[in-house]
Each structure stands twice: as C-alpha cells, then as structure tokens.
Amino acid sequence: MQHDTSGAAIQAWKQDMSGGTAIPAWDLRASLSGQQRACSRVATQLRKPPSCRSPCAPLALLNSTSRSPAQPQRQFPLRSEVSNYRAFSVVRLLRIEQGGAYADVLSGDGDHTWERELDYVARTLGFQTSALDPRGQRQVTEIVAGITRWKRHLDFLIKAYYDVDGYDRMEPLLRQILRLGVYELVKMETAPHAAINETVKLGKYSLRHGAGNLVNGLLRSISRHKDNGTLLTPKVKGDDRSQARALADLHSHPVWMIRRWMSRFGKDETIKLMEWNNKPPTYGLRANFGRGFSREALLEKLKDIDVMCEPSSVLEDFIRVSSGMQAVIQGGLLQKGLCSVQDESGGLVVKVVDPQPGEIIVDCCAAPGGKALFMAACLKNQGKVIAIDIHKGKMKLLQEAARHLGVEHVVTTELSDLCSFVDKRHLSADKVLVDVPCSGLGVLSKRADLRWRKTVEDFDEMVRLQSILLSAAAQLVKPGGVLVYSTCSIEAEENAELVFHFLKHHPEFTLESVEGYVPSQFVTLDGFFASLPHRHHMDGAFAARLQRKY
Numbered sequence: 001m002q003h004d005t006s007g008a009a010i011q012a013w014k015q016d017m018s019g020g021t022a023i024p025a026w027d028l029r030a031s032l033s034g035q036q037r038a039c040s041r042v043a044t045q046l047r048k049p050p051s052c053r054s055p056c057a058p059l060a061l062l063n064s065t066s067r068s069p070a071q072p073q074r075q076f077p078l079r080s081e082v083s084n085y086r087a088f089s090v091v092r093l094l095r096i097e098q099g100g101a102y103a104d105v106l107s108g109d110g111d112h113t114w115e116r117e118l119d120y121v122a123r124t125l126g127f128q129t130s131a132l133d134p135r136g137q138r139q140v141t142e143i144v145a146g147i148t149r150w151k152r153h154l155d156f157l158i159k160a161y162y163d164v165d166g167y168d169r170m171e172p173l174l175r176q177i178l179r180l181g182v183y184e185l186v187k188m189e190t191a192p193h194a195a196i197n198e199t200v201k202l203g204k205y206s207l208r209h210g211a212g213n214l215v216n217g218l219l220r221s222i223s224r225h226k227d228n229g230t231l232l233t234p235k236v237k238g239d240d241r242s243q244a245r246a247l248a249d250l251h252s253h254p255v256w257m258i259r260r261w262m263s264r265f266g267k268d269e270t271i272k273l274m275e276w277n278n279k280p281p282t283y284g285l286r287a288n289f290g291r292g293f294s295r296e297a298l299l300e301k302l303k304d305i306d307v308m309c310e311p312s313s314v315l316e317d318f319i320r321v322s323s324g325m326q327a328v329i330q331g332g333l334l335q336k337g338l339c340s341v342q343d344e345s346g347g348l349v350v351k352v353v354d355p356q357p358g359e360i361i362v363d364c365c366a367a368p369g370g371k372a373l374f375m376a377a378c379l380k381n382q383g384k385v386i387a388i389d390i391h392k393g394k395m396k397l398l399q400e401a402a403r404h405l406g407v408e409h410v411v412t413t414e415l416s417d418l419c420s421f422v423d424k425r426h427l428s429a430d431k432v433l434v435d436v437p438c439s440g441l442g443v444l445s446k447r448a449d450l451r452w453r454k455t456v457e458d459f460d461e462m463v464r465l466q467s468i469l470l471s472a473a474a475q476l477v478k479p480g481g482v483l484v485y486s487t488c489s490i491e492a493e494e495n496a497e498l499v500f501h502f503l504k505h506h507p508e509f510t511l512e513s514v515e516g517y518v519p520s521q522f523v524t525l526d527g528f529f530a531s532l533p534h535r536h537h538m539d540g541a542f543a544a545r546l547q548r549k550y
C-alpha cells in the first residue's frame with residue numbers, strides 16, 4: 001500500500017497548522033506614524049515571527065491554537081495492530097517539520113486537539129488507529145519532543161548505517177519512521193525487538209512492504225552494533241570547525257550555535273549547555289499568594305498528585321517541577337488560581353523590576369502575562385499594572401489568567417503596538433518593563449524545535465526591533481523611574497550589547513546594578529541579571545535595570 005505524503009494530505013494539515021505558527025502581532029497597519037512606522041517596518045521585514053511564546057506563559061496558551069474545522073473524515077481501514085502512539089508521533093513530527101508547527105512539549109492536551117490528530121493520522125498514513133488514552137498522549141508528547149531534540153544525532157546514525165545519498169532522497173514519512181525506531185533503540189529503554197517490530201509495521205502499512213524491510217535492516221544493524229559496543233560515534237577532533245561539526249552530530253545542535261557558544265564559553269561549558277538543552281525540561285510554578293495560597297500548601301497538593309518537585313532555592317514562592325506537569329494541568333490547579341506556570345528565570349526578572357505597592361508599572365510586551373501577573377500580585381491591591389501587547393489572542397489569555405489569579409482589578413490591558421501607544425498616550429510610570437521578543441536561545445530545553453528554526457541571520461533584524469521597542473518603552477518612564485529591559489536569550493547582541501548601545505544614545509538613563517534585587521550568582525560583572533541554563537539550572541534570561549535621571 002502506498003500513500004502520497006507530499007500531496008493533498010500534507011496540504012490539509014499544513015493549512016490547519018498555520019494557526020499555530022502565524023503571529024498576527026506582526027500584521028501592523030501601514031498607516032502608522034513616526035516611531036510606529038519604524039516598529040511596523042521591522043516587524044513586517046521579519047520573515048519569521050520572533051519567538052514570543054514565553055515558556056513562563058500560562059499553560060492555556062500552550063494548549064490553544066486556532067485551527068480551521070476538521071476536514072470531513074474519509075473511510076480508512078482500522079489497523080489496531082499498529083501502535084497508536086507511535087503512529088501519532090510520526091505524523092506529528094511530519095507536521096512539525098513540514099508544517100512548521102510548534103513542538104511544544106506541553107501542547108496538544110485538549111480532547112478536541114487529540115481528536116483532530118486522530119484524523120491527521122488517518123489522512124496521512126492511510127489507515128486509522130485507536131484513540132489515545134492519557135498515557136498514550138504523554139508518550140506522544142515525550143517522544144516528539146525527544147526526537148525533535150535529537151534529530152541531528154539520529155540522522156547521523158541513519159546516514160552512517162544507510163547512506164547519505166539514500167537519506168537525502170528518502171520520503172519524509174520514511175525518515176520520520178526511521179528516526180522513531182533509532183530513537184527508541186538508542187535513547188529510550190524500549191526492548192529492541194519491540195522497537196524494531198513496531199517501527200517495521202508502521203513502515204509497511206503506511207508506505208509499502210519494501211519500506212518495512214528497509215526499516216528492519218537498518219534498525220537491526222544499529223541494534224547489533226549498540227549491543228556489541230561498536231555503534232559509530234562522531235569523533236571530536238581537528239580544527240574548530242571540524243570539532244563543531246562533530247559536536248553538532250553528537251549533541252544534536254546546529255553548527256553555528258555551537259561555534260558561537262564555543263568562542264564564548266569554551267568547549268566544556270558548551271557541551272554542558274547542550275546537555276541541559278537535551279534533557280527533559282523542568283518547569284517552575286509560582287504559588288499564588290494573592291489568593292492566600294502558600295508555597296507549603298502547594299507543595300503538599302503537588303505531593304498528593306505525585307508531582308516530582310522541590311522548593312526553589314532562589315525565589316520564595318516558587319517550586320521547581322522535574323516531572324508531572326500533566327498532573328498539575330489535569331488537577332485543575334491552574335484554573336483554580338492556586339498557582340501559575342513561571343520559570344524561576346522569569347520570576348527573577350520581576351525581582352529586578354522590584355514592584356512595590358502603590359506603584360504604576362507598565363509592562364510593554366506583556367502577553368501572555370507571566371511577569372505582568374506576578375508584578376500585579378506584588379502590588380498587594382495597591383497600584384496598577386498597565387499591560388500592553390499587540391497580540392489579541394495572547395492578551396485574552398492574560399485577562400483570563402488575571403481573573404483566575406484574582407488580580408484583575410490591578411491590571412489594565414491595552415491591546416496596541418507599543419510604538420503607537422507611546423505616540424498617543426503620555427504616561428509617566430514609576431517602573432516600565434520591556435520583555436522583548438527574542439531568539440529564545442535561553443529556552444531551548446523547553447522549545448525543542450527552536451534550535452532548528454533559528455538562523456544566525458535572524459539576529460540583525462531581531463536586534464533592530466528590540467532597540468525600537470526599548471526606545472519606545474523609555475518614553476513611558478518618569479524622571480527617577482526605572483526601566484527594565486529583558487529577554488529569554490543568552491546572546492550578547494540581544495542583551496548587554498544592545499543595552500550599552502541604548503545608553504550611548506540615551507544619556508538620560510544610567511545603568512543600575514541588579515545587586516540586591518537578585519541573588520549574587522545571577523549578577524554579571526557589568527551589573528546585569530543573567531541566568532545561564534547549564535550554570536543555574538533554569539531557563540536562560542537577561543535583564544538590565546536602567547534609571548531615568550531627568
């Protein structure tokens with residue numbers, strides 16, 4: 001049986017997935033004036049939308065993508081002998097690679113979404129599988145994230161035991177099936193006979209008999225070499241470029257990223273950073289003291305539902321979750337407003353802002369609201385957080401989350417492009433946070449697909465937009481007030497370099513050290529806040545605290 005995986009079926013889910021990748025924030029109006037136009041120009045020049053889905057976003061966002069209604073279901077034969085979660089995994093991987101969908105480790109939890117995916121599976125593979133139970137759903141989420149992370153390493157093995165030309169010509173679906181089989185053999189604890197038999201069935205039924213044979217031969221060969229301890233491994237030797245290429249195959253990252261990190265951190269630290277990025281991510285939860293809910297009470301609740309977690313050692317209301325986020329979601333803790341999902345690095349950025357009761361604080365790029373809502377809680381019902389963002393859908397989520405957390409009366413939302421807001425309104429705020437869209441290179445453990453979607457060319461345009469947003473935000477700060485610039489990036493262009501450039505052109509601002517606002521291990525020599533995943537075991541982030549003199 002043969003199915004065309006490059007034709008109508010792929011088009012169908014490509015269309016459906018576009019809702020998950022399009023960022024309407026960038027559709028700025030041509031009629032904007034002055035600085036507005038500058039914002040708009042940079043925005044429309046950006047080919048790809050910047051990474052603006054913060055990992056500290058409320059989970060509702062991660063689960064919501066607006067999609068067109070499902071196509072009418074054709075009749076496909078049921079193949080109950082094919083493992084359903086494996087079939088779902090390869091189809092989702094295909095969608096990610098060809099449709100550009102997000103490989104978010106927490107996505108796809110609503111029934112509606114899984115139902116839709118069942119339909120994608122039938123239309124892509126040409127047969128139906130049974131629906132997934134919650135365990136199967138978790139398996140798909142984990143396998144897809146794992147294969148997305150390890151893609152380059154898996155491809156190294158496939159090319160080594162098949163051949164490079166054959167790999168280049170391979171049908172996209174067959175490539176995903178092979179990646180799944182190799183992943184199960186080398187990165188999971190799956191028994192070799194199960195990994196091989198199940199993957200062979202997928203190849204045979206979704207493509208043709210010969211594909212099953214190919215999968216069988218390649219996986220058996222890899223399994224045999226693994227058992228004998230003779231599995232090929234990239235040799236890290238030669239000049240910097242050759243070493244970076246071998247490390248890229250070994251640790252599954254793009255060569256350009258490795259070269260950039262090697263020149264900054266050295267080889268050993270770069271390897272540690274990649275190891276962190278390849279591990280299943282940890283998540284942060286912030287106990288909502290606004291609703292009178294303590295961290296201790298939250299820890300008790302989490303223990304009851306078997307969530308593996310520990311109190312944060314750097315933030316008093318935070319908990320670090322190493323596994324069991326699905327239970328947190330299913331347990332309804334977020335909807336009840338007992339806690340919100342926020343990485344400790346995001347919490348530390350709020351500490352740099354240091355919100356105090358009675359203050360007027362503007363959050364210039366606020367949605368989906370992780371930092372804005374934490375700041376609102378810190379105001380203890382006195383003061384205001386004015387949350388500005390250009391993205392309508394994410395702004396809605398911010399408003400919803402504000403209600404869940406019980407801080408809606410201190411949060412005002414402004415759906416607007418920051419530059420047009422600044423042109424129209426003359427605010428004079430105590431504190432202004434501008435948490436700009438960025439490369440997201442500090443959050444690669446959570447955003448498995450990001451490493452493959454970013455290119456070195458993205459930086460220039462991103463930095464131009466960040467500079468424009470920072471200059472616009474600066475206009476909202478009162479004399480004596482504070483401006484905080486932040487990213488979830490670990491790259492100098494978007495961080496320290498950009499801030500120094502800003503200070504050169506804005507003598508009304510001075511750099512204030514973050515010493516005293518965050519623990520000393522996060523304070524750089526220049527007085528910035530910086531978290532590095534491999535050193536601090538949390539997402540990478542950056543913040544600068546700037547004071548307005550006049």
Ligand SMILES: C[S@@+](CC[C@H](N)C(=O)[O-])C[C@H]1O[C@@H](n2cnc3c(N)ncnc32)[C@H](O)[C@@H]1O
Nearest residue numbers: 052365366367368369370371390391417418435
């Ligand atoms: C990194 S995210 C902010 C995350 C948020 N601070 C949080 O903690 O949840 C960047 C945000 O900037 C917004 N954005 C991008 N360009 C903008 C503009 N010109 N004006 C206002 N917001 C903008 C995006 O819509 C996105 O929500």
